[in-house]
Amino acid sequence: MNETLAPVREDETVEPSLPRGSLAKTAVTVLDECVVEIISDSGEGAQRCGQSLGAIAARMGNGVWTVEIIPAEIQPPARSVAGASGNRIRLGASRIANGGDGVDVVVAFNEQVLLGRVRAGELKPGCTIFLESMWRTHGDARIAAAYRETYEELVERGYLVVEVPFERLCKPVVPDPRRGKNMFVLGLLCSLFSFDLKLAREQVRLTFRKKSDTVVRANLALLEAGAAWAEDNLDVKYRIPAVRATEPQIVVNGNTSLALGVLASGMEICAMYPITPATSASHYLSEVFERVGGIVHQAEDEIAACTFAIGASYAGKCAVTITSGPGYSLKQEAIGLAVMCEIPLVVINVQRGGPSTGQPTKGEQGDLLTAIYGSHGDAPKVVMAASTIEDCFYSVITARKIAEAFNMVVVVLSDSNLATSQQPFPRPKFDEAWLAPPIDQSPVPFGTKPYDWNPDTGLIRRIVPGQPNGMHTITGLAHDRDSRVAYDPVINQEAIRARSLKLAALQKTLKAPPVFGDPEGDLLIVGWGSTRGAIEEAVTRARAEGLKVSSTHLHFLQPLQPGIREIMQRFGKVLCVEANWCDRPEDRLIDENNRRFSALAMMLRSRFLVDIDCWGEVMGQPIKPATIHDVIRARLA
Amino acid sequence: MSMPMHDCLIRMVEDDHPLEDYQSGIPRWCSGCGDNAVLAAVQRLCRDENLRPEKLAFVSGIGCASRFPHYMRTYGFHGIHGRALPIAEGVKMARPDLHVFVNTGDGDCCSIGAAHWLHAIRYNMNMTVVLHDNHVYGLTKKQVSPTSPKGLRSNTTPHGSYLDAMNPLTVTLGVTNVSFVAQAVDWIPEAVYAVIRAAYHHKGFSFVRIIQRCPEFLPTMWEPWLRDPEKTLLLEHEDGIAYSAGLQRIYKNRQAHDPSDIHRAREIASSIDPVPVGILYRDESVPCYEDVREAGKPRPIEMVKSGLEAELDKFTVWPDADETGRTA
Ligand SMILES: Cc1ncc(C[n+]2csc(CCOP(=O)(O)OP(=O)(O)O)c2C)c(N)n1
Ligand code: SF4
Ligand SMILES: [Mg+2]
Secondary structure: OOOOEOOOOOOOOOOOOOOOOOOOOOOOEEOOEEEEEEEEOOOOOHHHHHHHHHHHHHHHOOEEEEEEEOOOOOOOOOOOHHHOEEEEEEEEOOOOOOOOOOEEEEEEOOHHHHHHHHHOOOEEEEEEEEEEOHHHHOOOHHHHHHHHHHHHHHHHOOOEEEEEOHHHHHOOOOOOHHHHHHHHHHHHHHHHOOOOHHHHHHHHHHHOOOOOHHHHHHHHHHHHHHHHHHHHHOOOOEEOOOOOOOOOEEEEEHHHHHHHHHHHHOOOEEEEOOOOOOHHHHHHHHHHHHHHOOEEEEOOOHHHHHHHHHHHHHHOOOEEEEEOHHHHHHOHHHHHHHHHHOOOEEEEEEEOEOOOOOEOOOOOOOOHHHHHHOOOOOOOOEEEEOOOHHHHHHHHHHHHHHHHHHOOEEEEEEEHHHHHOEEEEEOOOOOHHHOOOOOOOOOOOOOOOOOOOOOOOOOOOOOOOOOOOOOOEEEOOOEOOOOOEOOOHHHHHHHHHHHHHHHHHHHOOOOOOOEEOOOOEEEEEEEEHHHHHHHHHHHHHHHHOOOOEEEEEEOEEEOEOOOHHHHHHOEEEEEEEEOOOOOOOOOOOOOOOOOOOOHHHHHHHHHHOOOOEEEEOOOOOOOOHHHHHHHHHHHHO | OOOOHHHHHHHHHOOOOOHHHHEOOOOOOOOOOOHHHHHHHHHHHHHHOOOOHHHEEEEEOOOOHHHHHHHEOOEEEEOOOOOHHHHHHHHHHHOOOOEEEEEEEHHHHHHHOHHHHHHHHHHOOOEEEEEEEOOOEOOOOOEOOOOOOOOOOOOOOOOOOOOOOOOHHHHHHOOOOOOEEEEEEOOOHHHHHHHHHHHHHOOOEEEEEEEOOOOOOOOOOOHHHHHOHHHEEEEEOOOOOOOOHHHHHHOOOEEEOOOOOHHHHHHHHOOOOOEEEEEEEEOOOOOOHHHHOOOOOOOOHHHHHHHHHHHHHHHEEOOOHHHOOOOO
16 A cells, blocks of 8 residues: 555554455455445535445345435535535345444545544444545644544544545546546545456446536546556455346335336326425436436425326326425324325325424434324224335335225335435336226216225225216215215214225235244244335344344334234334334333334234233434444343 | 317317306305306306317316316316416416316405416416406405505505505506406496407407405405496407497496507506496417427327437447456
């Protein structure tokens, strides 16, 4: 290594997070997995670098999970601890389903954003840091001093800090190195992880496909420069074994996956109002929906978005509205209308931290009970949750089908964790059955009633405007089989019964959730939504230690899938794990009579009359496998 | 509203619909309620235009006026308070082939649904919107409304209401993309019919305010206007409405008004004494949102498939055969 490299400290009190090289060129070290972060001020391209690295790793055949690191402000001040923007990429030899615990390798464009990550406890002890060194000699003495102080502190803490003058190294290649160094870093990392440069070049071309040739060439040159620098200056190289995929895969984040699901579902109208973290799904949909004859309508507010979608669904094919917590609350009255009138509707809620404006860019699962019991009165609706990026795609297709088959509102829950994470999954193979059939415009047989509730299933056959002889007025008022306002209490109860029965009819078609791990044991973890990857990894680790723990993940929250009771019966204890608060029994005032359980636990306890425990965390960050692993150990101690 | 060609052709070979084909149930409005006048005019319009009942969708919010769709033997959507317009927009976007009517009250449109009203004007979707303005909340039993005259004693303003009334006409005329504004009073059925008919024939968001009496809660409010024909101003124009000789004999206070003159329309709109009746404004050139968005375009499966495949391509990592299994 040259002079830019800090010496590895002799008295290593901190174990290095990864095997480190010596000054002599060493053989490639094989790793099972590695977590990398690239962080910068916003606008320095760390996101793009991270996403490209993830895509290259996917092409290599590695398991990948990427997570966006998003500052809360649009333009946080430069070099600020709270302003870290970038990407975490977890690479593995096999499938990766969450962002992992701590970071092994960090590339930071200034020491302040790095400090933000250090303070958040995201760095593994002894991890390797590639740090932009230009600040050491900065003209502003305070900046130079801050840099040196931080550098000393990091070295003191046992991190391997490799100073790299990124901008100086990029200067000969591009006129604006501040914006180009991200691709230099990409080259460096590709070399560090022994990635195939050919794939890296292809990825760079793809990343900049909308840009001019000059831009593409400059970025390719940066990539090469970064890789060459690493070859010349680094004394370590890693390789994470990979199995090249034999099937095509797609690499997208959860929100893009949801939007692709909307395309594939055959829905034609999406009405929305912008809200973080759901917006990017609508952004992407706005870009592409028209190409397949779809329309994204940005309404004047969420109430309008939801009622617009309801109007569109009523008169045509099932429509969708996409939102997040606060917007979801605004839609409640309209959701009740769709339930009452039995209009199919898909509502996607990409959850964020709440209540109120809460933590717009952070993840939580706090809308579960609102989704199930929300609106007002007795308003049964279907609630599903996506648990992987792939699931986001297929959940929307399934939701549309259920909505139309049962004339119900189907809520699809995702959250900001899935929204911004990427994970490769097998490229979907288009199936015509995904699409909604054309709307029926045939004459309705005389005597057909619009709400002819089936006595067993509660189902009705929807009549669509335009059908001759089918004319009737639907109403949010209690109504009879002819859709006439019902003043008769018997009819009101009959209708409520029918709308309730539909959930049971759907429930009968569902399968039991699979159990991850042995079908019996001491502890069963039950989860839902984006926590799946972390829960299953924690279960795997605990099982490797001999603990008898398994998990199950619920795709449907309303109605609950069959077989859950039987699964739970085969375990000594059941614990719900979710990104929701539950009172801690150790708090002085908390006892059996006042403890608030987390949402899922509350639901399962009331349904199954089983003493289900819960654990949750609302730190805004995805729950880490190590944290859940600790919880499992504690519960089985 | 204009009518698509194929509808016209079908109509030529179809039987005429008598009035009863558009009637459903017995209206539950109070006797003397102005809503009855609107219903009669709309049913007559449907018959005279020989509209196919299954191609009609009446959308409403909540209130006395919003019961309207129940009395039409057509498709109807009696929605929730204030949201008739966005529901109707969704209907129109999904089904531009349907004739969409909206019936809304002054509370429904100008209070709880006010935001939707402004934006609906801007969207300018092809629909006929009737504001049943009885200047009070009827269904919930006499509370002040945004259009109530200042000083109105209502159940929530027992000592008289505090604020000046909002004028729905001037508000509508102030919004970008306004394309049709008309007014009539329920006690001149000929005018109610004429403005609703003109609204129906206008392609765009046709806003008709009907000054509607609520004999239950404001029995005397419009007495002076009923007694004195001078307090009514009939707007006439070759491009507007022609009134019958009989009507002209009673209502002598008439004025020529060119509906393309928005400045004059705003002046006329701000008067309640005399109350203007007729077409205040019309601009056929404003584009309709559903046309801008190309709603109702055919959407073959092939199009969805190729569109989706093209998008998936963007994100696809293809296995490259020659390198399979290269790494350990
Ligand atoms: C969300 C909501 N808030 C309040 C009501 C109660 N409500 C029903 S109708 C109405 C006002 C009706 O007044 P208007 O729109 O002028 O119609 P009118 O009855 O006068 O024809 C109110 C406040 C409701 N149904 N829904
Ligand atoms: S209360 Fe007034 S508006 Fe309502 S039906 Fe009676 S008269 Fe008509
Ligand atoms: Mg009213």
